[in-house]
Amino acid sequence: MFSCNSGGADAKDNLSAVLCGINDLRLEQRPVPKPRDHRKYLSPNKPSQCTPTLEVLLQMESVGICGSDVHFLVHGKIGPFVVTDPMIIGHEASGTVVEIGKKVKTLKPGDRVAIEPGVGCRMCSYCKEGRYHLCPDMAFCATPPIDGNLSRFFAHDEDFCFKLPDHLTYDEGALMEPLAVAVHSLKQANFRLGQVLLVMGAGPIGLVTMLAGKAIGASAVLVTDTEDFRLKKAKDFGADCVYQMCEDKPEDEIVQEIKEELGCEPHATIDCAGAVQAIRISLKVTRTGGVVVLTGMGQLEMNIPLTSAIFREVDIKGVFRYNNDYPMAIDMVASGRANVKPLVTHHFKIEDTVKAFETAKTREGNPIKIMIHPNPNWQHCL
Template sequence: MPTTVDSAKAKNLSFVLEAVHKVKFEDRPVPTLKNPHDVLVNVKFTGICGSDVHYWQHGSIGPFVVKEPMVLGHESSGIVTEVGPAVTTLKPGDRVALEPGVPCRRCEPCKSGKYNLCLHMAFAATPPYDGTLAKYYILPEDFCYKLDDSVSLEEGALMEPLGVAVHITRQGEVKPGDSVVVFGAGPVGLLCCAVAKAFGASKIIAVDIQPARLEFAKKYAATGTFEPARVDSTINAERLRSEHGLGRGADVVIDASGAEASVHTGIHAVRTGGTYVQGGMGRDIISFPIMAACTKELNVRGSFRYGSGDYKLAQDLVATGKINVKELITGIVKFTDAEQAFAQVKEGKGIKTLIAGPDN
C-alpha cells in the first residue's frame, strides 16, 4: 500500500511513483505561475493509461527511465484557478481538458508543424516530468481546451485518448465510404472505430482476441467484429476479408494493439495500394511482412500522440454528439484509491477508469 498523508490538510496532494511497485501520496507545494502565458488548473479527473501502468510495473518505457520520484497521470481535465497576465482565452472557473505534452516550439519538427515530434518535448508522467495526478497542474493556455457546456469534466478527461485516436485516423486519411479494420479493442482502438465512423467510413471491423471487448465494440462503433484464430496470419487475413466482404482488402488498416500477430495480419488484410497505420506500441523490434508491404505498394505510416488540431477536433466530435465517450467510462475511484485502480487496469478490468481529483 502507498504511503499516505492527511488528505484533508494537504494543499497539493499528489500520487507519486518512487520506484517499481512503490508509490506514495505526497503533499507537494502548490506550483506557481512563472510564465505569463501559463494557467494553474485544479485537476478534477484523470484517466489511467497503459503507459502509466507500465511505469508503475517496470519503471521505464524504452529510453525513458524513472530515476527520481515522479507524479503519474496525463489524461486529465480540471478547472482553471489562476491565469498569467498574458492569458486572454481563459479565466478562473473555466472547465478545460489538458493536453499534457508541451513542445519547445523552436526545433525543426515544431517549426514544420509536427510539434508532437518535438525534440525537447516535456510530456506529463514521462521522465523526468511530473504528471497530472495531483490537485494542481500548470500548462500554457493554448494547451488547455475550454470544454463546451455540453461536455462534462469526466468526458474532458477522455479528450487525451480521443486525441490519440483522431491523430491515428487522420494518419490513415480515412474518408467517406472507406472500409477500415482496427486491431485492438482497447480504449484507443474503440475510439479509432468511433472516429472512423465520424469521418464517414462505411465499414468498420474491430479485431481482438477478447470476445467481451468485441461485443462492446459492436455496440459502440464497429459495424462488424473479428476474433483471430491461432493460425498463420495470412489465413486470418483471408478469413477476415472473406467474412466481412472486403474483397481485395480494407482501404485502411489501423493497429492499436502493438501485437506482432496483429501487425502481420493487418498488412495482409489491407488492399493493394491501401494504407496501414501503426498506432499501438509493442516490443521495440518485431518481424515484419516486408514483401507484402512492398509488392502491395502500401502506404505504411506511424502515429505518435497528437498534433495540431487533434484536441480541438476531439472536443468538437464529442460536443456535437458524433462520438460518445461516456460509454467508455466503466468506473470512477477516489484519489486515495489510485493504486487499487492501477491494479484493476493492469488486470484488464473495465475499459476506462477515472481517478477523481483529491478534492473531488
C-alpha cells in the same frame, strides 16, 4: 492565492500520486504550483533552456489511467524513458482554471478545460513546422523526468488547455487525450468518408479509433481482439462487425476470414495492439494502395512481411501521440458524432489511487477506462 470553487480542494492541499519506483506508487503532498510566465525545460540536453510560455493553474477534476502509466509502474520504463526519480503520474486529464498568469488572455478562472499534456520547446524545426509532437525536448506529462497531473492542482500552458463546451463532462474532457491519438492515426491514414476501416485491438485506443472512424463517415468498421469481453464492447459501441483473433490459426486463414466478414479489403488498417501477429495480418489484409498505421507500441524489432506490402504499395505509417488534433476530437464529441462516455467503467477518488492502479493491472471487473478524481467534490465530473 486563488479561491477554490465551492466544495473543491483546499488551496494548500495538493495531494499527488507519485511513482517512486517499480510497483511503488505513493500519495504525497506537493507544493501548489504557481502559474509561470516562462518554463525551464528539464531536457538532459538543454537543462537550462527557457522559452516564453503563459501558464494557468488548474484544479484537476478527472485523470484517466493509460496503459503507459501502468507500464511505468510495473516496469519503471518505456523504451528510452526511465523513471530514475520520483515522478507524479498521469496525463489523460481535465480540470478547472483557478488562477491565471499575468499575461494570460484566452482563459479565466472557472473555465473547464481538456488538457493536452505535451508541450514542445517552440524553438526547434519540428515545432516551427507544426509537428511539435516530434520535438526532441518536449515536456510531456508523466514522461521522465516531467511530472504528470494526477494531483489536486497542476499548472499548464494556456494554449494547451482547450475549453470544454458546457454540455461535456470532465470525464469526456479527459478522454480527449486518447481520442486525439485516434484522430491523429486516421489523419495519418488520410481516412475519408465512405472508406472501410479495420481496427486491430479493442482496448481503449482501439475503441476510440473505431468511434473516430465512424464519426468521419466510415462505410464499415471491423474491430479485432482476442477477448470476448472487448469484442462485445466494440459491438456495443458501434462496430459494424468484430473478429476474434487466435494465435493458433494460420495467418492467411485469418486474413481471408476478415475479408469475408467485411465483404472487401479495408482501405486503411489501424493497428492498436502492437502485437507481431496483428501487424503481420494488417500488412496482408489491407487493400493494394491502402494504408497501415502502426499506433500500438510493439517490440523494438519484429519479423513482418514487408516485401508483399511494398509490391502492392501499401503505405506504412507510424503514430507518436498527436499534434493539433484536440479541436477535432472535442468537436466529434460535442457534436454527438462520437460517444465516449461508455468507455469509463470505473471511478476512484485520488485517495484510492493505489487501488485504482491495482484494478488496472489485474483488470478485475473488466475495466476499459478508469478515472481518478483529485477534486473532493468529484461527483460533478460525471
